[in-house]
Amino acid sequence: MKAATVATAAPSTPGDAMGRRQRLRLVLVLGSLIAVGPLTIDMYLPTFPALVAYFQTTSAAVQLTLTGTLAGLAVGQLLIGPLSDAVGRRKPLIAGIALHIVASALCVVAPNVAVLGALRVVQGLGVAAASVVAMAVVRDLFSGAAFATLLSRLLLVMGAAPILAPTLGGGLLRWTDWRGVFVALAVFGAALVVVAVSGLRETLPAERRRRGGALATLAVYGSLLRDRTFVGLVLVAGLAMAALFAYVAGSSFVLQQQYGLDEQQFGLAFGAGAVGLIGATQFNVRLLRRHSPQRILVASLGAGTVAGLALLFFAATGLGGLPTLLASLWAVLAAAGLAMPNAPALALSRHGEAAGTASALLGAVQFGVGAVAAPLVGMLGTGAVAMALVVAGGMVAATVVLLVVVRPARLAGLPADAVVVAAH
Incomplete structure (x- = not known):
């Protein structure tokens, strides 16, 4: 028996009424949200040696900027997960992406590696909203085999994004310097706001929100x-x-x-x-x-x-x-x-x-x-x-x-x- 057929007796869920085109649109929207995390983490990796030279600092200091992003993601998930259960999905998502845009734009003008590291923490906090809400929306709409199938599509996006991110970063460095990577992340964030506002409705009704x-x-x-x-x-x-x-x-x-x-x-x-x-x-x-x-x-x-x-x-x-x-x-x-x-x-x-x-x-x-x-x-x-x-x-x-x-x-x-x- 295939593993995906284990949970075939799942109860009816809101996603069951969606047609094929609606599901495809949902996958594209959620996939875009999932991708922003790996892109934010990995897209600037090829710039590490350049950042050491530009800021006249050490490799350990530059690697701490990566640590900042991961720390922001870690703390952000703990905060945004329960928050989205209490107030719904869309508000934390849009606020998080907006925070990511602002942080990405400020990274472009960071005067030293310490400020860059602090801004990367803020970037991580914003990215956490996208990843947490995307997975929560899947749980809101689907269960059983349908849940697993849609999750598999999103995991492929999550896996493909780290492959593309350093390659995209390296390609950008042919035309610009390390600042161009953060400009690209800010532009991608702006596009995500449009996608979230126009393509993702609220999936957690008020009666299902957690209190306490x-x-x-x-x-x-x-x-x-x-x-x-x-x-x-x-x-x-x-x-x-x-x-x-x-x-x-x-x-x-x-x-x-x-x-x-x-x-x-x-x-x-x-x-x-x-x-x-x-x-x-x-x-x-x-x-x-x-x-x-x-x-x-x-x-x-x-x-x-x-x-x-x-x-x-x-x-x-x-x-x-x-x-x-x-x-x-x-x-x-x-x-x-x-x-x-x-x-x-x-x-x-x-x-x-x-x-x-x-x-x-x-x-x-x-x-x-x-x-x-x-x-x-x-x-x-x-x-x-x-x-x-x-x-x-x-x-x-x-x-x-x-x-x-x-x-x-x-x-x-x-x-x-x-x-x-x-x-x-």
């Missing part, structure tokens, strides 16, 4: 944090994300400065790694027809740990040069691509009654741990060894948490909806 204020929200978060298995799975997802963001933060320096790739070649190499990650997430659908999510999670983290240690070996010895470094790095990304859908699916399946808040907490931890990983690479240096240490460390730590804290045997009797989510 901050205390009720804190109570839900407290109940989630008391679930050891949930917390462990969230940490596993976050540590796998840390390995990914260590690569994001360090790759521009390693590939451009140490191995001599230009900005366009870097964009292509970065995109190739993202293709492997996306391919693994789609291969996960086939694996779930034969294996459970917990079994795939254990195997993928084991493979990622081996690949991470191999990456560290090749980075330290220089054996095989750039080809072996890239091959082991792409193997880590592929393993992360298998782990990242299954750990959240297992975690969220435990708390269906608080899926929105659980999703916000999961996203906050993922981006929060990533925010720690990015400057750690810069503190250790700009070479391949520094990046490899953090990448391998993330995979090793994720495996240890899974085996010691989560204990895979506890995950027996998995609900069917976890299979659906993991498959998509």
Whole structure:
């Protein structure tokens, strides 16, 4: 049986009445909202060496600007998720995108790297609104197999955007400098406001909005944090994300400065790694027809740990040069691509009654741990060894948490909806 057919008895939802053209329009609108996050994070990666020279600062300071974006995303999800449950989807979305536009425009005239880093935090807060609301709208309109199908389309967008972002950034640098990247982000944000106002109606009726204020929200978060298995799975997802963001933060320096790739070649190499990650997430659908999510999670983290240690070996010895470094790095990304859908699916399946808040907490931890990983690479240096240490460390730590804290045997009797989510 295909995983997507597990939840065929879902109750009628508002999205069931939508025609094919309406669903396509919804996918385009939500896909645009989902894309702004990866574009904001990754589009300026090729400018890192240029930013070091322009601001006459260190690579660690520039990497902290990436940390700022991830921190803003983490905090923003915790705030905007419950807010959108209380006041509806459209108002937080439009306010968040407007904040992103203003921050992007101000980044263009940032006088120093400290101000740029602060503005990147604000950018992250604005981006969080787009990603949280897009996923909330899907939950409002669909359930069961229809939910999983639409989610799969959005995850493809989420995967494709990081591939395109550095390549787009590198292409812009042929015609402009680093400021042009932030101008492009501001223009994209302005287009998103038009899309949100004209193409997305309110999907959360007043009678379904959550009441109770901050205390009720804190109570839900407290109940989630008391679930050891949930917390462990969230940490596993976050540590796998840390390995990914260590690569994001360090790759521009390693590939451009140490191995001599230009900005366009870097964009292509970065995109190739993202293709492997996306391919693994789609291969996960086939694996779930034969294996459970917990079994795939254990195997993928084991493979990622081996690949991470191999990456560290090749980075330290220089054996095989750039080809072996890239091959082991792409193997880590592929393993992360298998782990990242299954750990959240297992975690969220435990708390269906608080899926929105659980999703916000999961996203906050993922981006929060990533925010720690990015400057750690810069503190250790700009070479391949520094990046490899953090990448391998993330995979090793994720495996240890899974085996010691989560204990895979506890995950027996998995609900069917976890299979659906993991498959998509």
